[in-house]
Amino acid sequence: MPETAEAAWRRRTRIPVLLATAAAWVAVVELSAWDGPAMQSREQMAQMAQMGHAGRGAVPTVALMVAAMMTPLLIPAARHVAARTLRRRRPRAISLLVVAHAAVWLVGGVALQVVGGQAFALLGPLAAPTAGIAVVLVWHMSPTAQRCGNRHHAQPPLAAFGTAADLDVLTYGARHAAYCLGACWPLMLLPALCGAHQLAVMALCSVWVWVQAQESPTRPRWRLWLPARPARLVRDHVAVRLARAG
Amino acid sequence: MTKTRVNVYAGKKWADPVLWYARGVAAMQSRPVDDPTSWRFWAAMHGFDQSLWETLGYLGPHDAQPSRAVVKQFWKQCQHGSWYFLPWHRGYLLAFERIVRAAVVDAGGPAGWTLPYWNPFATGESKLPPAFRSNAWPDAGDNPLFVAQRYGPHSDGDVFVPPGQVDLGALQRRHFTGVSTGGSPGFGGVDTGFSHGGPVHGELERMPHDQIHVLVGGGDPHHPTLPGLMSDPDTAALDPIFWLHHANMDRLWEVWNKSATGHHDPTDAQWKNGPASVGDRAFEMPDPDGSTWTYTPQDMKSVTALGYDYDDLTPTGSPQAARPAAEEGVAPVSSDGEPELVGATSQPIALEGASAAGDVQLDRTVRRDVAAAFTATTAATPADGAEDAGSERVFLNLENVRGSADTTVFEVYVGLGADDSPADHPGLLAGSIAPFGVRKATQPDGDHQGQGLTFVLDITEVARRLHLDSSFDVDRLPVRLVPLRPVRAGAGITVGRISIYRQAA
Numbered sequence: 083m084p085e086t087a088e089a090a091w092r093r094r095t096r097i098p099v100l101l102a103t104a105a106a107w108v109a110v111v112e113l114s115a116w117d118g119p120a121m122q123s124r125e126q127m128a129q130m131a132q133m134g135h136a137g138r139g140a141v142p143t144v145a146l147m148v149a150a151m152m153t154p155l156l157i158p159a160a161r162h163v164a165a166r167t168l169r170r171r172r173p174r175a176i177s178l179l180v181v182a183h184a185a186v187w188l189v190g191g192v193a194l195q196v197v198g199g200q201a202f203a204l205l206g207p208l209a210a211p212t213a214g215i216a217v218v219l220v221w222h223m224s225p226t227a228q229r230c231g232n233r234h235h236a237q238p239p240l241a242a243f244g245t246a247a248d249l250d251v252l253t254y255g256a257r258h259a260a261y262c263l264g265a266c267w268p269l270m271l272l273p274a275l276c277g278a279h280q281l282a283v284m285a286l287c288s289v290w291v292w293v294q295a296q297e298s299p300t301r302p303r304w305r306l307w308l309p310a311r312p313a314r315l316v317r318d319h320v321a322v323r324l325a326r327a328g
Numbered sequence: 329m330t331k332t333r334v335n336v337y338a339g340k341k342w343a344d345p346v347l348w349y350a351r352g353v354a355a356m357q358s359r360p361v362d363d364p365t366s367w368r369f370w371a372a373m374h375g376f377d378q379s380l381w382e383t384l385g386y387l388g389p390h391d392a393q394p395s396r397a398v399v400k401q402f403w404k405q406c407q408h409g410s411w412y413f414l415p416w417h418r419g420y421l422l423a424f425e426r427i428v429r430a431a432v433v434d435a436g437g438p439a440g441w442t443l444p445y446w447n448p449f450a451t452g453e454s455k456l457p458p459a460f461r462s463n464a465w466p467d468a469g470d471n472p473l474f475v476a477q478r479y480g481p482h483s484d485g486d487v488f489v490p491p492g493q494v495d496l497g498a499l500q501r502r503h504f505t506g507v508s509t510g511g512s513p514g515f516g517g518v519d520t521g522f523s524h525g526g527p528v529h530g531e532l533e534r535m536p537h538d539q540i541h542v543l544v545g546g547g548d549p550h551h552p553t554l555p556g557l558m559s560d561p562d563t564a565a566l567d568p569i570f571w572l573h574h575a576n577m578d579r580l581w582e583v584w585n586k587s588a589t590g591h592h593d594p595t596d597a598q599w600k601n602g603p604a605s606v607g608d609r610a611f612e613m614p615d616p617d618g619s620t621w622t623y624t625p626q627d628m629k630s631v632t633a634l635g636y637d638y639d640d641l642t643p644t645g646s647p648q649a650a651r652p653a654a655e656e657g658v659a660p661v662s663s664d665g666e667p668e669l670v671g672a673t674s675q676p677i678a679l680e681g682a683s684a685a686g687d688v689q690l691d692r693t694v695r696r697d698v699a700a701a702f703t704a705t706t707a708a709t710p711a712d713g714a715e716d717a718g719s720e721r722v723f724l725n726l727e728n729v730r731g732s733a734d735t736t737v738f739e740v741y742v743g744l745g746a747d748d749s750p751a752d753h754p755g756l757l758a759g760s761i762a763p764f765g766v767r768k769a770t771q772p773d774g775d776h777q778g779q780g781l782t783f784v785l786d787i788t789e790v791a792r793r794l795h796l797d798s799s800f801d802v803d804r805l806p807v808r809l810v811p812l813r814p815v816r817a818g819a820g821i822t823v824g825r826i827s828i829y830r831q832a833a
Contacts, residue, residue, distance in 0.1 A: 084595060084596065085596075086505050086519040086594070086596060087505070087506060087507045087666075088505065088506070088507050088508060088509075088518050088519040088520075089519055089596075091507060091509060091666065161509075165508075165509035165510060165667075166510075166669065166672075166727070166825075166827070167669060168669050168691050168694065169668050169669070169694070170691075170693070228773075229773065232772070232773050232777050233772070233777060235777045236777040236778065236779050237527075237777075237779055238728065238779065238824065239676065239727050239728045239824030239825035240825070241672070241674055241825075242669060242671060242672035242674075242689070242691075242825075242827070243672075243674070243689055243691075246674060298522075298524075298775060299773060299774065299775060299777055300773070301773050302773055310607075311606075311607035311608060312607060313607075314604070314607045314608070314609075315606075315607040318604065318607075
């Protein structure tokens with residue numbers, strides 16, 4: 083089956099990003115296996131929260147979490163930067179985009195881990211995830227989350243030459259991450275509230291984030307967000323199966 | 329039995345196809361907006377903006393709108409900036425034709441009624457068809473084909489399509505689809521999902537489709553932010569001429585398919601099966617019997633299979649002027665090389681007054697590559713605008729074009745000196761832009777997140793001329809935007825960046 087030039091372009095950007103994501107997940111799983119027992123103790127979580135870190139250090143852990151959960155969201159931004167940049171500047175521009183994106187997420191991610199650790203210690207293994215789920219649901223129904231999600235799709239003009247080009251890409255990366263953080267922060271917080279189930283919850287939250295990022299922008303208002311595209315795919319699949327069976 | 333769509337100029341002013349169309353429109357216009365066979369319901373399927381409709385008088389406090397589920401299923405469905413532009417509109421026209429035909433039959437008209445088309449490229453037919461020009465018609469009451477909010481290219485009520493402002497260059501494109509990354513978006517548009525307003529329009533969509541929309545609609549001379557109905561995608565289908573314009577676009581798709589053996593529609597599963605195949609909205613239309621018709625682009629490929637044709641398949645409606653594309657053999661649907669940025673402006677440009685200008689800074693290395701490619705192919709300059717397979721192509725991109733109204737048509741000149749008059753240098757005209765959809769694309773929570781539209785002009789011939797004149801081998805290439813009529817201060821029309829791309833064909 084032939085592939086359109088646009089599809090080929092999308093694939094060329096997507097593959098390295100997905101490989102990086104997969105590598106991050108392998109590292110997260112390895113780390114989790116090593117850290118597992120430490121994650122199960124309420125007292126230890128409290129202690130970690132008080133120390134301001136999770137596991138062997140908040141920054142590397144959060145960096146891996148961010149890489150595993152949020153890297154795929156960079157695909158459209160990386161495509162935009164690559165398409166609107168001089169070919170000889172592309173590696174530099176993409177690097178700057180990743181640095182800016184990661185920097186914002188690291189700051190936000192560390193803060194969320196600390197808050198999550200403290201909340202877990204305070205509320206315990208049942209109330210903490212329950213409260214986290216409530217925050218996730220309320221936030222994702224809110225117009226503010228939708229507004230952030232809409233802005234997260236923005237693709238601004240970028241300067242082509244010199245320092246202006248670097249600054250534009252840095253600004254774009256930081257803004258992209260900030261809106262992403264604004265839309266998704268409860269999903270980053272929830273794993274930290276789930277103690278021993280952190281890894282499984284993180285995987286679920288990642289799927290939620292990736293699915294939600296596929297949705298088109300819409301007018302911000304209070305609404306029950308449902309994964310419309312996957313729901314339609316499942317519905318159509320079931321309809322086809324039923325039609326065949328009938 | 330095959331039904332034939334005919335040129336609206338083929339008969340007298342109120343020939344049967346036009347008169348029965350008017351009667352069908354009148355019947356639809358008499359129905360409430362929540363009736364799936366009503367005029368306004370069908371217009372809202374193309375696009376809907378409650379505030380704009382209310383301002384223009386098409387929605388009042390006593391209008392009961394359809395349920396949220398019905399709105400979600402049918403309204404705001406038009407495909408723009410997408411390779412679904414042509415197939416979605418073909419289905420939309422067919423379904424609309426069935427609704428009108430049912431109304432025509434109810435009124436005692438012919439069961440074989442078909443929608444006429446308006447081809448403003450035909451000699452002597454650039455003016456709005458006569459039956460649409462005034463409020464008088466053979467039956468009693470107001471002429472349903474007349475709308476006051478149709479202002480024309482100079483926004484003075486004289487509605488016509490200036491021949492110099494439109495062209496059929498898109499018909500020369502070899503590939504149906506292209507890219508959104510600076511090069512050709514292709515004849516039919518870029519590979520997208522469901523796209524109720526993508527940022528980069530396909531070549532036929534940009535010219536002449538968008539152009540005719542805005543030239544016909546114009547803007548309200550007394551309220552500069554208010555568009556003529558045709559100028560804005562959210563109101564365009566309220567104007568009865570919309571449907572004849574789109575019948576002509578549909579005809580041009582058939583012209584393109586028939587004009588060269590290398591021209592063919594995409595074979596990709598995602599195009600054929602439509603956006604629903606990947607979980608997006610399906611293309612759905614109400615039928616006169618109350619059922620819903622769901623279709624895919626694959627269903628729209630053959631007009632013969634769909635049971636209709638056109639009385640004329642020459643591009644301009646005059647065989648002498650027809651310019652068939654060169655035989656190119658069987659070309660893949662999309663195989664142009666990856667576009668590469670050559671240079672760009674450093675600051676946004678605000679379009680106000682009689683003109684605006686900016687300098688595109690060119691990258692020395694890439695610019696020399698372009699010049700070398702031109703030098704190598706100088707002897708092979710394509711004749712008559714036909715696309716030259718295997719040669720270098722150059723594109724001008726007007727990126728992130730934003731504005732509060734879609735009504736400003738402007739020409740783009742490349743390489744024009746600061747003291748030069750555009751009229752003296754027609755060879756430096758890169759093309760004309762009608763920002764159809766720019767108001768919507770500027771809304772921060774719309775489909776474009778306020779980032780505006782990007783227009784792509786093929787400037788290969790202009791760049792080649794500049795190269796031969798040694799004017800392309802410069803660090804900065806001036807670009808000037810010249811609106812058809814001066815743009816008022818505060819109109820808010822800005823171009824985020826002007827860039828130049830090269831692409832191997």
